[in-house]
Amino acid sequence: MIKVGIVGGTGYTGVELLRILSTHPEVELTVITSRKEDGLKVADMYPSLRGKVALAFSAPEKAALDKCDVVFFATPHGVAMAQAPALLAAGVKLIDLAADFRLKDVKTFEKWYGLPHSCPEILQEAVYGLPEINRAAIRGARVIGNPGCYPTTMQLGFYPLLKAGVVDAGHLIADCKSGVSGAGRKGEISLLFSEAADNFKAYGVSGHRHTPETLEQLQYQTTQKVGLLFTPHLVPMIRGMHATLYARLTTDISNEALQQLFVDTYRDEAFVDVMPFASHPETRSTRASNMLRLALHRPEVDGVPGDMLIVLVVQDNLVKGSSGQAVQCMNLMFGLPETTGLGHVPVMP
Amino acid sequence: MIKVGIVGGTGYTGVELLRILSTHPEVELTVITSRKEDGLKVADMYPSLRGKVALAFSAPEKAALDKCDVVFFATPHGVAMAQAPALLAAGVKLIDLAADFRLKDVKTFEKWYGLPHSCPEILQEAVYGLPEINRAAIRGARVIGNPGCYPTTMQLGFYPLLKAGVVDAGHLIADCKSGVSGAGRKGEISLLFSEAADNFKAYGVSGHRHTPETLEQLQYQTTQKVGLLFTPHLVPMIRGMHATLYARLTTDISNEALQQLFVDTYRDEAFVDVMPFASHPETRSTRASNMLRLALHRPEVDGVPGDMLIVLVVQDNLVKGSSGQAVQCMNLMFGLPETTGLGHVPVMP
C-alpha cells in the first residue's frame, strides 16, 4: 500500500483527491493537513465522505508527512515549493497540483505568480505531469508539477498537429470554457451562485497564467515558434471544461488523414477518447471521470474543405484537469497500472 | 457471473443501471432491449459509456431475455407485467423499476395507473424491494417491485417512528422535492431547461401515485390508520431528492431517545446514514451514490421541545431512489454482499 499525505485538503481539488483515493485499492490515506481545521474530521466538513474517509485534519506541524510515500499538495501556489526540500530529503515523493513546478523558466514563473521561486534546483528535476506526453519521465520522477486544467485540454488537442507539423504553430487560438469549480472554493463575490448562475462571461482575456505554461510545453513539440491566443470563459456549471481549438492547416491533408493522425496518437491511451470526425463532445460525458474526449471539425468554404481545423476537447476540470491526472501520475511513479483506481464511469445525467 | 438483461435502457433509470452494472464485479451485461434503437450501440446514444459498455440495443423479439439470470425493467408502467409470466416460466428473476409490482391492492393499482393488472397472481408473490424493511423476503423473491423514489424517502423517514408508535400516524405530512431527472427522459415542454431552470413549483398536490404506494407500505408498520399528506415539488437540479417529513409526537420522549431510535434502527444499514441531531443533510452529499441520509429536528415552542418532529431525508433519486436500490435487491436475491458494486463515493462538488 502506498502511504499518501494530502496538504490542503479543504478545497475542491483536495476533496476530489479524497473521493478518488478513498477507493483506490493500493492507497492508504495517512494524513491530511489543514491549519484552520485541525482536529476536524474530514467527513464533518464534507458529509459526502461520511463512512468513506475516517481521517481528521491535522495542523501541519503535527502531521507526519515525512512518513508518507507521496504527498499531494492541493494548496495555493507557493506552498509546495516551501516544503519540497525537506520532503525530498526524507525520501517522500511529491505531486503539486498548483503551479510551483509547472514552469521550467523561473523568470516566467516569478512574473506570472508574483513570488520568487524558492527551490529552482528542484524545479529543474521536476517533471511536468502530463502522462500522454511525458510518461517515461513521470515514471522516474520524484517531483511532479501537475498540469493546469486549461493547459491539459490545449496540449492534448494541439499535440498531434504540432508533432506532425501540419498547422501554423504561430497562430493558434484556444477559446476555452470552464465550470465554476475551476476557480476554487473561496468566498469571492463573483463566484456566488447569484452572480455566476444564468450568466456567461470571459475573463482574463488580456492575459492568463495558463498561457505561458501551455506555450512552454507546446514549444517542445515543434521547431516553429509557437503563438497562442488563449481566451478563458466561465460557464454556469459546477464541473466541466470545453476547449474550442482553432488551427490553420499548412499542408494539403484530407479529413481522413487528420482523423487517423489523432487516432494513431492516442490509440493506447486509456483516458483520451478520439470521437468520430465531426462529433460534438459534451462536458457531461466526462463528468466525475478521468476521461478526456476530443473531436475534429473542418468547416467547408465554398463547398470544399477549408484551411481551418477545429478541435473540440472536453474533460472534467477536477479529474483529468487536476486530481485524477495527479493520481494517474502517482500510479506511474509507483509502478502500478496507470488506470488503477481511476475506472469511474462518467455520471450522466 | 450473473447474466443481466435490461428492458428499456434508453431512459435515465436505464442508463443509471448501465453505469452501476458496468463496474459491478459479479455481473455480465448480456442484453439490453429497445425497439426504437435496435442495432444502435449503447455508447453511441450515451457517450459517457464509450469504452465502458460494448453492448448494442436489440429489438425485444431478438433479445434472448430468457437466457438471463435476472432482467431489470426500466420501462413505462405496464411493460413488466406483460412479460413477467414468460420470464418466470423460463426461470428468470425480474426486477421492475416501474409500478407494476409495487401495489398489492389491484384496485388501487388500476385506479391510479389506469390499466388493468394482467397477472395479479404474480403480483401476490412479488416483493416490495425496500431492503431496509423487507430484506428477508427480497432474498427469496423471484419478482421485485422496486419502490418509487419519493416512497423510499418517506418510508425510511417515518418507519422508526411508526414502528415505535411514538407519533400520530393518522396525520403525517411529507413535503418532498425532486430533481428534474425524476420525471424521466421524454420530450415534454415542462421539463425543458428554459422552463425548469431558475424556477420552483409544486405539482400533483391534489393527488399523486406515490401516496397510495406509501400508504400501503406504512400501514404494515402500525395498527393505527395511517393518513398521509404528500406534496411533491420540482427543483431545478438534475439529481437529488429531499423529503421534509412532519409528524406529531404522541408520547413524552426526549430528543436523545428519538435520535437513539433512529440510530438503533439503522445501525447495520450500509446505505442509511443517521446524521447528528439537528443536522441539515444536503442532496449533493448523496449524489451518484446509493446513500440515503437523514436527520431529526424538533423546534422549540415557548422555550421547550415542541410536539412536532421533523425528519429531513436526502438521496439521489436515480440511485437509492431507483437503479441503485434495484441493484441492492439483486445482490440480495443472488446471495451477494449487499454492497457489491455499490461503493460509489458521492460526487462533490
Next chain:
Amino acid sequence: MIKVGIVGGTGYTGVELLRILSTHPEVELTVITSRKEDGLKVADMYPSLRGKVALAFSAPEKAALDKCDVVFFATPHGVAMAQAPALLAAGVKLIDLAADFRLKDVKTFEKWYGLPHSCPEILQEAVYGLPEINRAAIRGARVIGNPGCYPTTMQLGFYPLLKAGVVDAGHLIADCKSGVSGAGRKGEISLLFSEAADNFKAYGVSGHRHTPETLEQLQYQTTQKVGLLFTPHLVPMIRGMHATLYARLTTDISNEALQQLFVDTYRDEAFVDVMPFASHPETRSTRASNMLRLALHRPEVDGVPGDMLIVLVVQDNLVKGSSGQAVQCMNLMFGLPETTGLGHVPVMP
C-alpha cells in the same frame, strides 16, 4: 418628485431598489451611500445600470441624507435604527428593508438579532409595511419596517383563513423554499455556485428569525393562540420564493367557499393574484415583478375532501419579498397610486 436616498446600495436589495426606482416616474434618485465604495459610480459596480443610473456612491458622512424626502435602508440589521432619530428629526421618512422595525416586542428583537434596540420609542410608532393588511397605517407612517421575504408569503397565505376563523391557528406549518439571492451578496462558502447549484437543503430548521416576526403579525388576525412551524429551504435558483402552507380546517366549508374567501379578500389588490383552485403557481411567473400569486389545494381522503388545506404561494423574493414591497409602501406614504413604477411584467422564460 420624491427625493430618494439609499443607504447601503451594494447588496441585492439595494441594486433591486435601483432597478425599480430608476424608472419610477415620481422619483429622483438623490444619494446612495457606501463607505467602502465612496466615489465609485454605481454603474461601474453594476454594469446592468450603465446608462440608467448616473449616481456614484458616497461615504455616509458626505451624503446629504437629510435633504431627502425618504431614505431606504438596504443594510444589515442595526444600521437603520442608529440613524433613524436624526433623519426623523430632519423630517425625512424612513423605510428599513432589514429587521430593525419589524418586531414590536423589543425582547424578541434582542433575542433573535443579538443586539439591543437603540430607539424603542421609534419602534413603537413604526408601521409594519405589508400594504395588503396595513394599508391605512402605512399611508400615515414616518417609519416602515419592511417585512421579511418569507413572512410576506406566510402572512398573505394564512391571513384570509385566520381572519375567517376557519382553521386551527395553533398548528400552522409553513414549508418554504427560497432562491439563493435571499441570502444576500456576501462571500460565504455555502453560497458559492459550486456549493449551491445542483443541490437542495433545509436550513435553520430548529429556529429562524422569520418565525417570531410572522407569529407576531399573524397573532393580530385571530384570538386563538397562533402556533407556527416554519421550515426554510435553499433552492438552486437566483430569485423566487415558494411557500407550501398547511392548515387544518376546523369548520365544515366547501372548496368553493374557501376559494371565494381568498378571492374576496384580495379582490382589489393589484399585487396579489388568486389563481384558480388547484393551480400550481410557479416562482418564475412572478420573476422580476411585484406580483405574489397563490392557489388552494385540498387533497381528498378516502374520496372526500380532507380536513387539510394547502396554500401555495409564490413571489420574487427581491421584489414583493423586499424592494418592490418597499416601493409599494413609499407610494402609499407619498399619496401616489400604489402601482406607480411597479408595472413590470414578469420575465418568462
Next chain:
Amino acid sequence: MIKVGIVGGTGYTGVELLRILSTHPEVELTVITSRKEDGLKVADMYPSLRGKVALAFSAPEKAALDKCDVVFFATPHGVAMAQAPALLAAGVKLIDLAADFRLKDVKTFEKWYGLPHSCPEILQEAVYGLPEINRAAIRGARVIGNPGCYPTTMQLGFYPLLKAGVVDAGHLIADCKSGVSGAGRKGEISLLFSEAADNFKAYGVSGHRHTPETLEQLQYQTTQKVGLLFTPHLVPMIRGMHATLYARLTTDISNEALQQLFVDTYRDEAFVDVMPFASHPETRSTRASNMLRLALHRPEVDGVPGDMLIVLVVQDNLVKGSSGQAVQCMNLMFGLPETTGLGHVPVMP
C-alpha cells in the same frame, strides 16, 4: 395606437413580444394566432401575463390580421412568406422573426432552409432589420427580416472594423455561446433540463444557418471577400448570448484608436454600449433588456500589442437578439422614438 397582430405567439419569441408590447405605450395588442390553442387565453398558457394581457389565441382563419397595422411572425421558417402577399395587399406591415426575409440570395435560402421561397419579389424589397446599420431603410420598409440572434452579435462586433478596413476580412472567427432559450420552446430531448444543465457543448460546428446570413450582411461593409468561421455553443443558462470575435489587424493602429473607432461608430446608439477597453461584459448585464454591450481586448505578444483583436459582445438573445430588436424596427417603421417601450433595466441578479 398601432394595432399589432402576432402570428405564433406560443414560443419564446412570441411570449417575449407579449411581455414587451403589453407595456408599450403606443401599441394595442389586437390579435394573436395559434391553431392549436384557439380560444385559450394567453395568460392561461403563460401565467406571467395574468392581469397584463387579456387576449386569447385565435385560429388563423378567424384572426383579422388584415385589420392590423403590423403583424409580427414568431413562427417557424416558411410561415411568414406564405402570408406576406395577402397582408401587404391589405396594407399591413410585416416583421418576420424567422428567416424568410433575411437572406437576399434565394438559392442560399433554399439550400440552408430546405424549402423553396414562395415570394422572391417581396424578398427583394424586404429590409434586414438591424437598425444600427440599416436605420434609414427600416424606416421606409413594409417587410422586415429580423436578424438572427447570433448574426446580430457578430455584425455589431465586426462592423466598425470592416467599415474602417483595419482587419483581415477573409479570416474572421466567431466563437459564440447561447442560452438554451435560443433553441426555442419545443419538446426535444437535447433541450431537457436534465440534458442541458451542468453541461457545455458545441453544435453545428461543421455548418450553421447563421453563417450565410452573417456573411451576406458583412459583405456589404467591405470590398474584401469576407471569410467567417462561426462556432456556436450551448450554455446552461436560460437567456443570454456571448460572442467572442477574433480578427487579425492589418494596419498599425493603437488600442486607443481602436476603442475610439467603436465609440464613434456607436456614439448615438441607445442600445449599443461600448464598454471601457479590456472590460469583460457579462450576459446578465443585458438580461431582459434590449441592450447589447461590447468590449475590445488586444493581448500582448512578447510585451507588445499583438496583431489579434478580440471583441466580446453580449446581449439577451430573446430581446436584442430577437423580439426587442423587432419592436425597435417597429418603432422606426411607425415614426416613433426608437426607444419607445424598450426602456427595461436589465434584471440583475
